[in-house]
Amino acid sequence: MVKEESPQITRRTTRSSALAKCPNNVVEETNASSQPPPTLDDLVLGEEGESFSFDDLVSSFPGRQSQIKELVNLLGPQNSPMLPIFMYGGTSTGKTSILLQTFRHLKRPFVYSSCLTCYNPRILFESILNQLILHRKNAENGYSSAKRCERPSDFVNFVREALVSIIGKLQGQKSGKLSSKRSGKANGNMIYLIFDNLERVRGWDKGSTVLPLLLNLYDTLKMPELGLIFVSNTSPDTYDSNMGYVESNPIYFPDYTDDDLGQILMRNQANKKLYTSFLSVVLRPFSRITRRVDELSTAFSLLFRKYCEPVTDLRVVPNEEMKRRLFSHFQPHIAPALNEVFKVSQPCTEVEARERKQKGRTRKSGGYDVVDQLDFHMSTSAKYLLISAFLASRNPATLDASLFDSTGGSNNRKRKRKVSEKSMEQKETAEQELLMKGPGTFPIERLLAIFQCITSVAEDPLDDEEQAQDGLGIQDGHGGLMSDVLLQLTSLCGANFVVKGGSCPLEGSTRYRSTVSEDMALQVARSIKFPLSKYLYRR
Amino acid sequence: MAPSSSSASSGDSSTPDTTQNHLQHSFVLHKASEKLNSSGKARRRIDLSLTKPDGKKESDESCLRKEAFQLVWSRIESTIKDVLRNMNAHVFNHIRSWVWDSFNAIKPFPTSCLGPFPFVSQATCTQLFTGLLLTNNMEFVDDILTFQELGLSLKSHGCHVANLSSSDFSSKNGISGCLTSLFRHFLMPTFDAADMSIFASWYSQQGNYGYPVVVIIDNMEQCCGAVLSDFILMLSEWVVKIPVILIMGVATTLDAPRNILPSNALQKLCPCKFTLGSPAERMDAVVEAALVRQCSGFAVGHKVAVFLRNYFLNQDGTLTSFVRALKIACVQHFSTEPLSFLLGWLLVKEDSKGVQSEEVVKLASELLSFARNQMAEQSDVKIAPGLTELTRLQKLWSTVVLCLYEAGKCNKTQLLDLYCEALDPDTSNSLASDSRTAIGKGFVQSLSSDHCMLEQNLSYRKGRLICQLVCRVRDLPASLLCQLLNSWENLTVDVLEIHDKVKELQSILKFEEGSCKPDLIEISRRRTSRSPLKIGESQSVNEKAAILMDCMVRDFMKPIECTPFHEIVCFRNVENLQSALIGDSRKMIQVDLLEFHKTLQCSCCRRSGNIPLPSMPDTSIMYTLAQEHGDLINLHDWFQSFKTIVIQYNRKGTCKLKKSPLKKRKERNESENKSEAFIQARFCRAITELQITGLVRMPSKKRRDCVQRVAFGL
The missing domain is CATH 3.40.50.300 (P-loop containing nucleotide triphosphate hydrolases)
Structure with missing residues (x-):
């Protein structure tokens, strides 16, 4: 360490x-037993x-x-x-x-x-x-x-x-x-x-x-x-x-100063001049974030490669003009790399992320294409469950009735509005509190109720669409979505999307919490064409 | 290597068992096990034997069916295994070369100079090379085998391999637990404390030194983050002496390590990403090999195929359960279909003209005649030619489906969807009705009219996958079309009719390419705009290919359910499969509680309807009563109504209205307070049973007098 x-x-x-x-060692190697x-x-x-x-x-x-x-x-x-x-x-x-x-x-x-x-x-x-x-x-x-x-x-x-x-x-x-x-x-x-x-x-x-x-x-x-x-x-x-x-x-x-860091990082470089010009660009912003030599050296080793990309001969001694050129080429990479310092440096991640973004933009309406967008496979019912877990964590439980009750929705909404007019301030503080608390916990019953609501809502439009699209449809699919929800919940827990509070399941007091980011939830919702934003309680 | 390999292999042989056990848990709880299924099979066999007069023949036949099942299933299983192995081989090669590259980058110090004490030398590189293997599937079951095979493949190339599972990284056992299970792969199990210095001294031994140590963790998401990060920190402290290379399976996204590990552990990783085939790809490969190419002759009907597809997409999403469903289908087929043993005969015949085939055919025709006698409707049919015709049609069908799949590959059509549609008898019927008008026209002559026909058909069957594919072939650019024709040529070698046409098309294409190459792009562009006039005049290759495709679909792609004798090879009973696979135990419990008399078949409770009767089992009474309540049930009320019902019985019992032998002994308890206690005890027992089955929940602290109903509706 x-x-x-x-x-x-x-x-x-x-x-x-x-x-x-x-x-010596080779000799020792051959008769290692002795x-x-x-x-x-x-x-x-x-x-x-x-x-x-x-x-x-x-x-x-x-x-x-x-x-x-x-x-x-x-x-x-x-x-x-x-x-x-x-x-x-x-x-x-x-x-x-x-x-x-x-x-x-x-x-x-x-x-x-x-x-x-x-x-x-x-x-x-x-x-x-x-x-x-x-x-x-x-x-x-x-x-x-x-x-x-x-x-x-x-x-x-x-x-x-x-x-x-x-x-x-x-x-x-x-x-x-x-x-x-x-x-x-x-x-x-x-x-x-x-x-x-x-x-x-x-x-x-x-x-x-x-x-x-x-x-x-x-x-x-x-x-x-x-x-x-x-x-x-x-x-x-x-x-x-x-x-x-x-x-x-x-x-x-004590932590190293910038000069010390510069000296330490310079040591094993082949082309000191080039590296000096690189450090002059990079070291100051980075040293504000971390002064740990191990973190800096891994971050810089990747960045330096990028910095050197336009340079053909690595032994070249850079002049002012060249430095400027390198800097203009290199500048856009600095800011993202700053955020990357605390993260694992993966050569493939950036490409991956870009691809994902592009995929997200040009999303297709075909049955499978959207699944690909998620990067990994999840069954439809697991997706619905994930969304319901996200909703249950995100929305206050008191809003469930007005959001999901299709029959009594209107009068409920009226009542809600009155309440909100009365106590705007109170609500605001409550909202702030919610934001500070992070995702809320929920019992499994609430999760299942929301799950049932959103699958039943989604059933009708989805069926029409599917049948129009390809004759197969998911006719008996949704009817059976409920059948092994608990199994799906276990696998969501296994994938760390839902965290389970530890307690005896027979007592039934187990509470769950969804740890999915909103982006991810939206992505999942998009892949099953579920209008998630309609159900989100906006503060 | 010698001592290590023996210990390693012994360690390895123990691991699959543990992982298996680890998983078995969830299988038994959530999914229909095969055991349950086989009991169903047995029952059905008894049913069959009731109808069979000849006992000897029956046993003969069931024996044959059993053999046929073994034969067919072993064929399917080995095919699937091969397919999956081939899919992984590429990634494994990548990983292997990466392992050796990074091992060379580590260049461990000669270990003996490092002395007995674990100090870290002055290298800045304490980073662990880490391969993140994305499995692309949230469910992990499919990949257990993959990781074991990866381990074996690395081992065969000289690496020291340890396969650890996520259960080794539990917070309960802590770091010592995972080190112990790591060392168990390499050392004899006799070491007393899992200390890294043991590992170092093992590595410095003759035969061990000079090879990379690969630690495979199959599912990192389920590992305890604290233990895993300790493990990583510890390994990175020792990486100079023991060149450990980590391979971790990641089920979801690359963010997973970031979410689990603290930054100081992340800092120690030098990751590299590998990706396994996605489940959809694998599924397509399996479907192609096992069902479309018909390695075994066994087939499933349209409804079953759609069910399997939906189950895969909506419910489970693992190949494991798909294969299991297939196996269940296979088992059910062979247990219900009397003639199914002919499938085994077909297989044997295919392999070699066996001597026993005569015998089997004889038996088969006997059976057939027997069946005919019973049904008394069909005139005699030669069974052997019928079967060969069946296989011929099947081959044609699979050829066409593969051609279509080839055409759909460029725009990522899923074989599974295509397969389902190609099996649909309705599609074929509608196509057949079309083809009746188009019969005899061939496919090159009278293009314009045929084209109109095609358009018509297309608009008629709009939205169908196959038609979409035909449309797409028309718009295909020349290079892709050429590719497509080449692959068709390979696929249709056995089917002369199509093969000739494909060759013809190819020659036309070559000719066109030779003559008017510059125009080609323009032509194809024009075609995409598709003004009917121009297409009419230019009889382009694309058009011809599309028409050929349409003809193939019409004439050769006959779904199995439309062919005679398909019952022998085709499983169609989707309800059975569904109940075996999904089970839906909670619903079954409720149904059984409410309609218990169907199971008990006693005379006393039959007339009840919805009214609870005292002769019913206590749990049933309680549950019927609970139906009247909302989600909270007041215990006192519940008890009172329970008591009234039971006491009503007791009174009636004294009047000797009804006497079920079961309850007779209760009659003896006449004294009031005794029976009060007795009723309370029964009440408690019933409520506990309901709780255990998960239908009610015990009173909470807030409301001590109420229980909560958990399950509603069926």
Whole structure:
């Protein structure tokens, strides 16, 4: 979640390091069953002998110099005890990447666990213990953990044991430095536990057991060789901090500024000049909406392709005139893309939407053509049911009688009008309230009543038309429309068009709510030639 | 691969069962099951046996019919399966190449360098490649098989595949539930906690590494959004180590993922859209293969066809239920029609001239003569030639229908509609009456008069689909017409009469193309304006094609119900099918409650009419009484009227007016307060039964003294 925005330069180096390691891995691949047992070195990130200086670190994270410095200062020199660190900041501000890269720079052993991947206490505990005990799950041990640990108290005992042994190893390694060549990889005898996505823990049994345990771990264990680092996207205030924990050192990662964003986004571009001119057009409007690097980079990757469409040679250095030309070509795409930022970027959607619009405009009167317009197939009775659900959600229940009662319609309407004259203001506030509330809920009886009304109304004109059109008609179709309405309702619920409130169906108090947009409802109504707008209660 | 494949296959074999079970639930509740149907079949068979004097022959015959059914239905079923598979093959190929492309784009790190701890490396790309497979149908039943086949096809191309269903993403089981079911596809079921690191270490094993992991979620709309988004976030955190590619089935629109997932999960998806064939397309393909091309010889009558069409369009909209309806029709046909076993004989004969055919024909003629004896109206008819004639006519009919369909393809005529109309005996009758006047005229000579005739006919049968098609052929541009003629040529290879004419037309068209190509467009434009004068003089190919089409329809397209012996192969009983398929249980409950004496057939309650009698079952009394109320029934009133009726019985019972053996024991309870309690108990039981059948609803908190009637009318 937090690490996407890592710098391209470092990525390149890691990629190359990974590549460099490849031959080794291929060998390991072929006899994967006999993977070497994990060693202490596996707790350290980065290659042995690789030099990753502080300047490299800072230069790879533009706009984060102060945070990196603070982090390194808080971690302190080798073998110095530290208070827990609490890193926080919005999504995609570089918390995890910076932390990991800092450890790569410092070459200190650490244990990383993300509370997103470790989705319950047991898996979190076991994942930490496995790493500390240097245990690897594989087919031989039946993918089991080193220790089965479900209770927090067990965890504390186990983790103390494991820490003692591993710290002993680290110290031993240091004293016996000369004996092995690889021993130099881990610096110092501190070990750090990193808890990423800490905000997730609040959701586990309401944060009542595990969260205090983790925040209090420093006090509980009382081991100076242990460093704790929490990473979260919410500030420490959102965790009950007045519980008597040791106050942790917070590091705040603010959102990037426009300049930082520009620098970050520029990094892996082949043609920097062209991309600069692109960014000058795009970045300002977009950064008002989001400053998340991951969102911006996905949005921009698509847009940049569009921007480059008129350019034949991608290595060209744009001059002013060309920039202007590109801009005029590109401008119409910006505004729609702005709305698209929060949505899933689909290459086909726009075309699709356009097609749909065109279809909507040139709608045909044939029996099937209109069905196509909907993009997906629904049976006629399901369509009627959907419309009745929409009406039931949209219209106030009190209006049903006047809308659907064909016999008593006139006098009802009179009465309604009188009422509305009397209390216009009251009505207005009620309307506003309705608008704020969104679609209303309704019991199934009301739905069925409306359904019956609109199918019986629609029956007559539809039959005439159909019979005139093609001799088949739907003669016995509508008579039977009622027969498995409940089945249709279930499938509407399944398609998320109607949402069902949870309660016992035998009691009959279940209420439904239609979640269909008006456009969609109108589309459906059009496909069965139902005059929906006549029945809508306009405010 | 070896260990994984065995575990994966074992996992796979378990999944269809679960999905099946998952669905079975709704089948039993809402739809007529086949079980119910087979009981109907049994009953009918008993009826038949009553009329048959010869027991041995009867059993012989029913056995033959059973065999014939097996033969015919297996033929239809396999045809449908093939058709659907072929329809999907194209999309599957697309998906497969996309999977490998995106796998190459991911380029997972060599896993062992990543260490045992789940940290995410520094790639900006934590996006999951996601295929959104639009199924184009709100109902999902049709596509369960599709997704399984997709899984198999990907598996056969080296991917690791897990088929997950929406029930794996329930909020009840949470993220661990869906991870467990995911891992179950790959690992032995012995792991204790579903942890992603297990999955990573599995993937790094020899044989597993280097292939994409495809996770197929068949119906994402029904997934719990929170669980699905957790799942996506988790997978995206690991995608660098395990190259997971998601394929999600979307039943409605592309908005569905947006509605379900939060934006941070959407952010992780890198979607790509695929579309399966729409239900209408699939339906056309199935109808073409199974019914028009007559893979099995089994056919349905016009009314049945219209019913099936309407049921598909209005009620259900799934191919599954269409196929089921077809099967029910087939079963009913073979169980009711004594001569239906000849259909099996026809099939066998078609395949190879079997030895047993003689025997069967003999039996058939015996049966026929037996039937004749009973009906005593027909003179003797040779059955074997009659049957061959029937198949010949059928072939002609299907050829013509396919030609018409070909003509209608350019403007998206649905085969289902065309099929229904082509089956209509009325159409054929009206056509036949026309053709009587036009007989002997052939189709090229005396064009002008024929043309007038055509116009007349067209105006007479205006609005008919077939006539519309004929009209359209006239306005067809030359290139399309050429295409059409080519396809006709292929279709009519077996029918010499039409084939020759088509060839003739083709040669004319070629000649025209050679001579006056520049004019062609103009001519066709002129034709569209269609001033009768010009058409009269230019005997255009279009006109001739249209006339040929008309002739084909008139002379060769004989609906099955107009041919002799059609009873053998054609199912026409639409009422039976309807009741078997729709059922309408709620209505049946009400009818049974009100007209229970039809079922019980007791002597005591027959005369009642609408007046409740004490000898009636309690529930019936209660429901009859409830008819008098509106939607709210006061419990006290209801009880009082119930009591009066029952007590009236008790008094009468003492007078020994009536004695049904059932109620005798009640007579013994003479003491008043005892019977009061007893009546109350009966009242309660009856009302509970009504509640369970869904006819009344229990009192609400607002009105404690009233129950609400739920179902009104029949």
